[in-house]
Amino acid sequence: AQKVTQAQTEISVVEKEDVTLDCVYETRDTTYYLFWYKQPPSGELVFLIRRNSFDEQNEISGRYSWNFQKSTSSFNFTITASQVVDSAVYFCALSRTGAGNMLTFGGGTRLMVKP
């Protein structure tokens, strides 16, 4: 069975601080995909990034960066110089190849960025 754990349920930071959201996953598959989604207070779910299990390169997109470490089954998300607009719930998710497009989500981390 697959499982995604986001141990941090809530994080509160002050604007301009860096913050890392942790994601640990469990799977027996050798091929899989990992995702991060953002859910702002308005409630919609916004796709942020996809990483496949064969690509362990870290990725940076502006103030966002992702650290994928297969050895520790982790896919952590860092926001540099956080802003109030980053306040949201962030979900890490795992999908399996050959299983349609079913995602297993973590419980989410609520990030509050205070001015």
Add this chain to the structure above:
Amino acid sequence: NAGVTQTPKFQVLKTGQSMTLQCAQDMNHEYMSWYRQDPGMGLRLIHYSVGAGITDQGEVPNGYNVSRSTTEDFPLRLLSAAPSQTSVYFCASSSGPYAGSPLHFGNGTRLTVT
């Protein structure tokens, strides 16, 4: 640029009532799915469809029915609502039933069953 459209946005039902949550996408996506979001549990897959006429169960299918008569529409039916079905429901689509295709989500339907 409608994407995935869900109706209604909010709904209150009494226990035992039935209703259909509507979902439509205009991106010609093959794959559609329904998730429910509960506090602390993330999103859990209810049912999914890999194309018109084909549906299958996800992780939490009990109490829900689906059908897929067209590519665009994927309604979710609650036959006899129960308080345990109080949740936020999201419909999602992707271009293919391939793991790795990013899901496009609707804005959700908040359902309360009293």
